Amino acid sequence: MVYLFHLNCTVVKYLFLFAFSYATQAAAQGHSHALGRALRFPDVPGFVTLTTDLHQHTVFSDGSVWPDIRVMEALMDGLDAISLTEHLEYQPHKADLPHPDRNRSYQLALAEAKDHRLLIVNGSEITRRMPPGHCNAIFLSDANQLLIGDSLEVFRKAKEQGAFVFWNHPHWTAQRRDGVATLTPFHRLLIREGLLHGIEVVNEHTYSEEALQLALDHNLTIMGTSDIHRLIDWEFDVPKGGHRPITLVFANERTEASLKEALIERRTVVFFKNMLIGRSRELLPLLQQCITVVKAQYPARADVLAVTLENKSSVELVLRNESSFRFHTDGDLLILPPGATRTVEVKTLTRLSSLELRFRVLSAVEAPRQHPLLVLPVTPAK
Secondary structure: OHHHHHHHHHHHHHHHHHHHHHHHHHHHHHHHOOOOOOOOOOOOOEEEEEEEEEEOOOOOOOOOOHHHHHHHHHOOOOOOOEEEEEEOOOOOOOOOOOOOOHHHHHHHHHHOOOOOOOOOOEEEEEOOOOOOOEEEEEOOOOOHHOOOOOOOOOHHHHHHHHOOEEEEOOOOOOOOOOOOOOOOOHHHHHHHHOOOOOEEEEEEEEEOHHHHHHHHOOOOEEEEEEOOOOOOHOOOOOOOOOOOOOOEEEEOOHHHHHHHHHHHOOOEEEEEEOEEEHHHHHHHHHHHHHEEEEEEOOOOOEEEEEEEEEEEOOOOOOEEEEOEEEEEOOOOEEEOOOOOEEEEEOOOOOOOEEEEEEEEEEEEOOOEEEOOEEEEEEEEOO
16 A cells, blocks of 8 residues: 555656646747746856746645645756745645644755755744734744744744745835735844844735835845745746746855855845845846847948947846947847847937947836836947
């Protein structure tokens, strides 16, 4: 019976992989994406760009899948790090899946990822009524130590383990009927005591401008997560070109320690529904690496400069021309698909040895309703 059980698990795993492979191939036929399914972003000067999803669930709390499925999904999405943050207090499957160890989901994911470069971070979701609501504590050494009743003491226990803690879905209408993320006196206390380090501005399908402003006002790390309970492909329509929300983390190296340090130092940008969200300190260096000038050349008999731009990221970049130049074959709005190149003809009026193209990046947000200005130096070939 044990042999048959393991055999069936193996069959299910391979069927799962086959199904995802088929879905990905089908998507490729109906959706052009030069970078494929994997979520890819370039490194920035001085840092390695890590793609992460640090808020996920499995059957070990209220999710629908075994932990190894989360690992396989992450590998297909090309992620660098994940955390399976099971609810500590909310265990709806406990009659079918009793487990005394709150680290078990992490241990199973760690075993599944042992032959891969995917980082598995031990984490749990502190699940309380408002305040404080739901918060993730990650980089835990033992999640069982957080099974205590006092809503303040549980954060202090997380701090003793050196955890990084962020506030989940502060705009969740189940706890905020108006959908407006608002700091309570309890949250202000957590921030003052160094017990709360980040805040989700994006959770699953929702984005909160108010949470982004709170992050900017209170020096909190900007976070975005899938909070996935079912399947990534189903929830975010990946076969048709969708993607899960992720947090890009700019780390010194590809290690768990560097990931934690970068989160504490707030070096993050969120990728959500084809939009980049972050502080200008992190956002602009990323955009400067995402868009590169591949070639710039004047034709033999015209003073119209052909500039070829390349998008090295998984975001479709929407650019509005704010330079002093007009375009010859385009209006002031340019769209650069993921992984694609595009040539724009610039009317410089006379042949220049150097110039700057200035774009407002409409698919990026550096503060509520504020889009960053990107300056691209261009040196025409002689």
